[in-house]
Amino acid sequence: MIMSRLKVGRVRPFKADAPLSCQSTDALLIDTASIDNDILDEAIAQIGASLRPVMVLGDASVASCFENAVVIPRDRDLPVLRGRLEAISRRTNRLSELKLRTESASAFGIALPLPTFEVVPDILYLGDGSARFLALQANLAEHGMSLTAAFSVRTAADYAEQKQFSAILIDVTQESQHLDQIAGWLSKLASTFSDVPLLGLVGEGLFPSPTFHDLISCLSHVFDHTVDARELAKHVELYGRRDAGCGATAENAANVPEFLDGDTKLFSEQFLRTHLSKQIAFSKEYGTTLSLLALADPNGAGLTSDERKQVAQLLLSALRESDLPSLLGSDAFVISLPATGYKGAVLISERIMQSLASSSPKLAQQLGWRIAEARAYHDAPVLLSEVTSGVFQQNRVG
Numbered sequence: 001m002i003m004s005r006l007k008v009g010r011v012r013p014f015k016a017d018a019p020l021s022c023q024s025t026d027a028l029l030i031d032t033a034s035i036d037n038d039i040l041d042e043a044i045a046q047i048g049a050s051l052r053p054v055m056v057l058g059d060a061s062v063a064s065c066f067e068n069a070v071v072i073p074r075d076r077d078l079p080v081l082r083g084r085l086e087a088i089s090r091r092t093n094r095l096s097e098l099k100l101r102t103e104s105a106s107a108f109g110i111a112l113p114l115p116t117f118e119v120v121p122d123i124l125y126l127g128d129g130s131a132r133f134l135a136l137q138a139n140l141a142e143h144g145m146s147l148t149a150a151f152s153v154r155t156a157a158d159y160a161e162q163k164q165f166s167a168i169l170i171d172v173t174q175e176s177q178h179l180d181q182i183a184g185w186l187s188k189l190a191s192t193f194s195d196v197p198l199l200g201l202v203g204e205g206l207f208p209s210p211t212f213h214d215l216i217s218c219l220s221h222v223f224d225h226t227v228d229a230r231e232l233a234k235h236v237e238l239y240g241r242r243d244a245g246c247g248a249t250a251e252n253a254a255n256v257p258e259f260l261d262g263d264t265k266l267f268s269e270q271f272l273r274t275h276l277s278k279q280i281a282f283s284k285e286y287g288t289t290l291s292l293l294a295l296a297d298p299n300g301a302g303l304t305s306d307e308r309k310q311v312a313q314l315l316l317s318a319l320r321e322s323d324l325p326s327l328l329g330s331d332a333f334v335i336s337l338p339a340t341g342y343k344g345a346v347l348i349s350e351r352i353m354q355s356l357a358s359s360s361p362k363l364a365q366q367l368g369w370r371i372a373e374a375r376a377y378h379d380a381p382v383l384l385s386e387v388t389s390g391v392f393q394q395n396r397v398g
Contacts, residue, residue: 013029016028016391018042018053020046021047022046022049022050023050023052023286024052025092026052027053027054027088028052028054028393029055029072029120029264030055031057032059033058033059034322044066044106048067049067049095051067051068051092052068053069053089053096054068055069055072056071056072057072058225060374068091068092092355094321096286096338097322098112098321100278100282101275101324104275105271106255107177107254108259108270108274110259120302122165122166123140123165123166123169123236123363124150124151124159124165124167125147125148125150125168126150126151126168126169127169127171127172127173128171132171132225133147136232137149139230145236153181153185156168165196166352167196168189168196168197168199169200170182170199170200170201170215170219171201172202172215179211179212179215180211183211183214186215186219187214197221198218198219199220200216200219201224201225201232202216202223202256221235223235254362255398258270258271263308263327264309264327265316266316266326266333267324267326269328269329272326272328272334273371273380273381273384276384277380279338280374280383284376289339289341289344290336290338290340290374291302291337291341291342291345292345292371292383292387293337293348293349293371294370294372294392295311295335295369296332296367296370296388297331297366297368298368301366302331307360311333311356311363312357314355318352319357322339323336323338323348324336324338328384328388332388334388335389343372345373350367353369365394368393368394370388370390370392372386372387
């Protein structure tokens with residue numbers, strides 16, 4: 001019956017073969033109401049400690065027996081299933097990459113914090129609790145994230161002191177009161193919690209007063225009220241996940257320049273070459289996609305230090321946590337994109353170029369992009385050579 005319902009819901013299920021493979025990246029759906037206890041025990045023994053994605057339909061306590069599991073409520077199984085499939089796929093890709101990155105960093109004397117499953121435990125919302133809040137709350141829930149609501153600055157400040165949030169979203173409308181208090185609180189937050197993204201949802205018709213400008217200047221990113229709730233949820237998730245728990249501690253400070261470029265704060269060429277070899281091996285073993293995206297001047301013109309920093313800052317703010325931006329040489333930017341095929345890399349490159357065109361039209365016209373997707377014959381030097389030589393695409397932004 002479950003198989004039939006999944007097919008009706010346009011999901012392509014197939015019966016799992018025994019023994020279960022911990023190497024597989026296919027999500028495993030476990031129905032706790034119908035599975036035999038002995039089979040469940042075998043499944044836990046075989047894949048419980050692996051990163052294979054597991055979806056538990058029914059008893060939520062079973063999920064704790066697996067390293068990488070999410071729960072599907074039985075009364076809302078099909079409506080929730082597709083969103084949770086996407087969420088657990090993203091989570092699995094992210095965890096795999098960050099664990100791999102931790103291994104690569106250890107060779108440079110860098111101890112990265114171990115990745116956690118729930119990078120975004122909660123988003124703090126300050127606003128009027130309107131239909132926008134309810135729509136955003138529902139869409140974030142599909143991504144496995146929760147939203148804590150505060151309807152006054154004092155309440156929001158209390159929440160922020162009691163709990164660590166991954167992002168804070170401020171909903172500002174014409175009806176919003178005490179903008180001066182909000183601006184003052186945000187200014188304090190910006191200096192105290194510099195690693196927490198401060199997001200603004202701003203409505204039309206707001207009078208551009210000095211207080212309003214002070215408020216806006218404190219925000220990391222600003223969205224318009226007209227943005228679709230689903231799109232807003234994706235952006236909130238992206239910004240919330242990107243900076244959560246990303247600090248690195250150096251066991252040997254002398255090795256840090258070999259790990260990060262001191263000027264741009266991007267990953268160094270040496271680290272990229274080391275890590276890319278591990279990524280390619282992982283991609284071949286698990287059958288996942290991997291692409292490289294290069295940004296450079298096709299004519300070989302150099303960039304100033306300020307221009308390199310500007311491009312680096314844009315990349316750090318626009319890319320996913322699992323993406324690895326690096327500086328190759330002095331003027332070429334190479335981004336490793338795990339679990340991303342050629343078409344996905346094209347979308348990312350065009351998004352980057354559009355953002356660059358908004359902030360610096362000159363750089364957008366000067367730089368071009370080129371993509372290489374990893375194939376069976378690639379090793380790290382060959383793949384890097386392929387992505388940095390040849391024809392670069394330009395003027396794909398309008």
